[in-house]
Amino acid sequence: MLDLLIEASALAFHPYVLMYVMLGVLLGITLGAIPGLSGDMAIALLLPFVFFLEPAMAMGLLVGIYKGGLFGGSIAAISFGVPGTPGAAATSIDGYQAKLKGKPSKALHTALYSSVIGDTTSDLVLIFIAVPLAAVALTFGPIEFFALYAFSLILIAALSQGMVAKGLAVAAIGILLAMIGRDPITGATRLTFGMPELSGGLSLIPVLIGIFAISEVVVQGSKLWRRKVDKLMDDVAEQASLLQGYDISKDKLTWAEFKFTLKATYIGAAVGTFIGALPGAGQSLAAFMSYGLAQRFSRKPEDFGKGSLEGIASAESGNSATAGSTFIPLFAFGIPGSATAALFGAAFILMGMTPGPSLLTDNTEIIYALFLTLIFANLVNLMLGKVLLPYYSRIAMIQPGFMIPGVFILAIVGTYAANNSVVDVWVLLFAGALGVTLRLMSFPLAPLVLGFIIGPGAERALRQSMIMGGGDWAVLIKSPIAIGFYVAAFALILLFTFALRAKK
Amino acid sequence: MTFKLSITAVAVSAAMLTLSAGTALASNGDSLGSDPIRIVMPYGAGGSTDITARIIAANAAEHCGSRIDVVSMPGAGGMEGLQFVADAEPNGHTILMADYSATITQTLTEDTPWEVEDWVPIVHLTDWKPTVYVKADHDIQSIEDWIELAEAEPNSLIFGHADPLSLVHLPLVMLEQETGIQNVHLPTTGGGETRTMILGGHIDLGMTLPPSIVSNVNSGEVTAIGVFADERSDVLPDVPTFQEAGYDVSFEAPLLVYAFSSVPESIQQELADCIMTGLDTDTAQRMSEQASAGLDDVQGLESAQAIYRDTTQRVKDVLAAINQD
Numbered sequence: 102m103l104d105l106l107i108e109a110s111a112l113a114f115h116p117y118v119l120m121y122v123m124l125g126v127l128l129g130i131t132l133g134a135i136p137g138l139s140g141d142m143a144i145a146l147l148l149p150f151v152f153f154l155e156p157a158m159a160m161g162l163l164v165g166i167y168k169g170g171l172f173g174g175s176i177a178a179i180s181f182g183v184p185g186t187p188g189a190a191a192t193s194i195d196g197y198q199a200k201l202k203g204k205p206s207k208a209l210h211t212a213l214y215s216s217v218i219g220d221t222t223s224d225l226v227l228i229f230i231a232v233p234l235a236a237v238a239l240t241f242g243p244i245e246f247f248a249l250y251a252f253s254l255i256l257i258a259a260l261s262q263g264m265v266a267k268g269l270a271v272a273a274i275g276i277l278l279a280m281i282g283r284d285p286i287t288g289a290t291r292l293t294f295g296m297p298e299l300s301g302g303l304s305l306i307p308v309l310i311g312i313f314a315i316s317e318v319v320v321q322g323s324k325l326w327r328r329k330v331d332k333l334m335d336d337v338a339e340q341a342s343l344l345q346g347y348d349i350s351k352d353k354l355t356w357a358e359f360k361f362t363l364k365a366t367y368i369g370a371a372v373g374t375f376i377g378a379l380p381g382a383g384q385s386l387a388a389f390m391s392y393g394l395a396q397r398f399s400r401k402p403e404d405f406g407k408g409s410l411e412g413i414a415s416a417e418s419g420n421s422a423t424a425g426s427t428f429i430p431l432f433a434f435g436i437p438g439s440a441t442a443a444l445f446g447a448a449f450i451l452m453g454m455t456p457g458p459s460l461l462t463d464n465t466e467i468i469y470a471l472f473l474t475l476i477f478a479n480l481v482n483l484m485l486g487k488v489l490l491p492y493y494s495r496i497a498m499i500q501p502g503f504m505i506p507g508v509f510i511l512a513i514v515g516t517y518a519a520n521n522s523v524v525d526v527w528v529l530l531f532a533g534a535l536g537v538t539l540r541l542m543s544f545p546l547a548p549l550v551l552g553f554i555i556g557p558g559a560e561r562a563l564r565q566s567m568i569m570g571g572g573d574w575a576v577l578i579k580s581p582i583a584i585g586f587y588v589a590a591f592a593l594i595l596l597f598t599f600a601l602r603a604k605k
Numbered sequence: 606m607t608f609k610l611s612i613t614a615v616a617v618s619a620a621m622l623t624l625s626a627g628t629a630l631a632s633n634g635d636s637l638g639s640d641p642i643r644i645v646m647p648y649g650a651g652g653s654t655d656i657t658a659r660i661i662a663a664n665a666a667e668h669c670g671s672r673i674d675v676v677s678m679p680g681a682g683g684m685e686g687l688q689f690v691a692d693a694e695p696n697g698h699t700i701l702m703a704d705y706s707a708t709i710t711q712t713l714t715e716d717t718p719w720e721v722e723d724w725v726p727i728v729h730l731t732d733w734k735p736t737v738y739v740k741a742d743h744d745i746q747s748i749e750d751w752i753e754l755a756e757a758e759p760n761s762l763i764f765g766h767a768d769p770l771s772l773v774h775l776p777l778v779m780l781e782q783e784t785g786i787q788n789v790h791l792p793t794t795g796g797g798e799t800r801t802m803i804l805g806g807h808i809d810l811g812m813t814l815p816p817s818i819v820s821n822v823n824s825g826e827v828t829a830i831g832v833f834a835d836e837r838s839d840v841l842p843d844v845p846t847f848q849e850a851g852y853d854v855s856f857e858a859p860l861l862v863y864a865f866s867s868v869p870e871s872i873q874q875e876l877a878d879c880i881m882t883g884l885d886t887d888t889a890q891r892m893s894e895q896a897s898a899g900l901d902d903v904q905g906l907e908s909a910q911a912i913y914r915d916t917t918q919r920v921k922d923v924l925a926a927i928n929q930d
Contacts, residue, residue, distance in 0.1 A: 242807030286792050288769040290715070297684055297716070455797055521678050522685055561794070568791055569763055569808075 109469035118161040125165020133173020140170020175212040188384030188420035195412030206352040212417040213486040215366040219418030222370040223425030224475045234433035243565035248583035250559035252590040275552025285561045298524045307525040311532025365395040365415035373422025384420040391419025641672040647683030665883025695867035724863045726909035727877040731899035732857040734834035748831040748850040755786035764788040765799040765811040772858040773812040776833040
């Protein structure tokens with residue numbers, strides 16, 4: 102164990118790796134602070150280039166971006182009331198109010214500290230739980246896996262922003278897209294419409310980049326087209342007037358205030374870690390649930406919604422605490438629990454590592470190095486965040502006119518480079534068009550991508566089970582583990598439905 | 606907006622196509638010349654084929670007179686890579702490295718714009734030996750145990766293999782034809798999933814290539830019971846072949862370097878010679894040993910073509926037998 106730790110440290114604390122972590126955090130905070138851009142998108146765009154880096158460096162870069170992005174989202178949320186990422190939506194409730202009351206620095210620092218505490222808690226849980234869980238994973242055969250996939254798919258769809266029907270619908274579209282290509286059991290081509298280019302199925306990277314990045318860019322671009330820069334400029338003027346007469350020395354977060362927010366931070370850390378480990382639940386749900394719970398247990402619940410630092414701490418710690426635990430299903434079973442985990446899963450595959458129970462045993466050193474990097478990145482996040490907070494709040498004003506063409510070009514070049522495939526570029530554009538359509542009809546996008554990723558596994562597991570059971574459907578409930586998953590899925594849906602109702 | 610974007614996309618992809626075509630253009634009559642050579646590999650990067658290709662690139666470059674690049678094109682189940690080589694200028698600067706699944710099995714079973722004979726094998730790199738294995742505490746611990754049990758209770762044993770008709774599935778079909786036994790065929794995502802299912806006791810038997818189970822065999826977790834090859838595997842020297850057990854089934858999978866048939870024969874020969882010379886060096890052999898690439902008996906054009914014809918016939922036979930069922 103000690104030897105392993107030393108070897109992993111040598112990998113994780115290599116100067117280049119440290120440099121990539123810092124670069125990643127810097128990028129992540131920067132992108133997270135710009136409304137509409139997120140760490141996920143940056144990771145998707147950088148995926149193809151991961152291949153050209155050493156695994157430890159690539160991990161450092163991606164982890165840095167992810168963590169920086171989680172915190173960066175709160176900067177725009179607090180400074181402008183516009184959540185930079187979906188996870189920061191809850192942060193903006195109290196964060197923007199606090200800023201309007203002349204406490205932006207207190208609010209931002211509370212967000213930074215709670216984010217780092219929540220994240221670190223979650224990482225520790227990952228480190229100590231993923232390993233034993235991976236050992237259990239061997240008892241999972243096709244029957245159990247199908248139950249787990251079904252459990253994940255139902256939860257993913259049902260929990261997406263409270264839109265159960267829309268969530269299920271896009272998850273189904275994702276599964277349908279994943280069925281293009283080869284039948285996993287017979288090897289025959291299907292749904293290719295006679296195009297041999299489609300016989301290998303749609304590649305993950307163009308679908309991911311298309312759905313997330315291209316659609317975002319198109320939507321942002323058309324918004325820009327419509328309102329030009331006028332409105333943005335008005336906003337800037339408004340911001341400037343608000344900050345006149347602001348004295349930063351009176352806006353320092355005191356130790357007493359920090360201590361007062363700790364309870365809310367711990368609540369967020371616990372809730373976020375738990376929700377993060379569930380496949381598909383996501384950051385925004387974690388943030389809102391933490392916020393609700395923290396309010397219930399607060400000594401000053403009446404301040405919530407009016408600039409409460411506790412409110413900021415619970416929301417921010419809640420969304421950041423999904424960061425580590427979201428990897429648990431990926432490491433233990435090879436099932437990505439969130440879009441971010443799916444992106445990391447793709448990165449693992451590009452680096453020649455297969456997510457799943459054998460990931461840990463086959464790549465022990467690099468995974469332990471990743472664990473160390475996860476913790477280390479939190480420190481970098483804290484440090485960089487602290488030093489750069491005053492500057493970052495201005496980043497939110499970068500003109501989308503510069504960002505959009507850059508992102509678009511990166512998406513196309515990156516996609517082509519990943520597989521040297523022109524077909525993939527077309528898939529990217531179609532996925533982008535699909536993403537735009539779904540956004541315009543306000544469908545959630547995450548269930549689609551998760552359906553696309555989980556779909557083939559679920560189909561394979563189902564059909565393998567049927568082959569093993571000689572075609573009898575009853576084989577699916579022959580395993581106690583499988584029954585457990587079906588019951589748990591049902592119970593969790595009930596629980597969340599009522600919890601969300603109660604909040605409204 | 607969308608309209609504008611798609612124009613940009615077309616322009617960018619067109620620019621890329623021109624770029625890639627440009628590098629393949631210049632050719633000097635019927636000899637190889639000094640432009641870079643591309644080895645197209647219809648698989649994902651990082652696998653064992655990739656490593657082999659990189660050993661060739663590192664060692665054969667100086668003998669072939671130019672830089673060698675390895676290009677991974679796993680798109681469309683590998684078909685995109687084959688298409689790319691088939692479409693390239695026939696000057697020998699774009700060659701293919703693959704096992705027989707892509708060039709023979711898929712060409713025979715699918716509607717492809719080329720025939721099996723359009724792929725001319727020029728170097729025979731190594732042979733992979735499909736190996737059957739079980740969990741160490743399973744009732745079956747030898748080829749004889751398996752056949753006996755399968756004969757007593759047909760279709761009671763579940764056999765995990767990778768993709769249907771892949772190189773770790775066809776030998777099973779052949780053995781069943783030879784012996785008349787019947788197993789439940791369970792396709793998996795590949796060697797990794799098969800191994801997990803075997804270790805978890807979910808399935809009875811599995812087939813894979815030796816390097817992926819050597820460590821599990823040595824640690825006593827699984828038992829390799831038989832190899833579908835003429836000779837035992839170097840890395841699993843204690844495991845008998847099916848021929849030793851009295852079943853005349855051998856189906857080694859050759860890893861070959863191919864040129865497309867439109868490449869002039871003199872260039873094919875030139876390529877074969879320079880790759881063979883490059884792989885015959887000490888550095889190449891050391892690299893091969895380190896990576897378990899098995900490049901210690903690399904054969905040239907004639908041997909490659911003989912084994913290709915042989916394998917094609919074998920695949921045809923198995924496919925015909927499957928279609929009869």
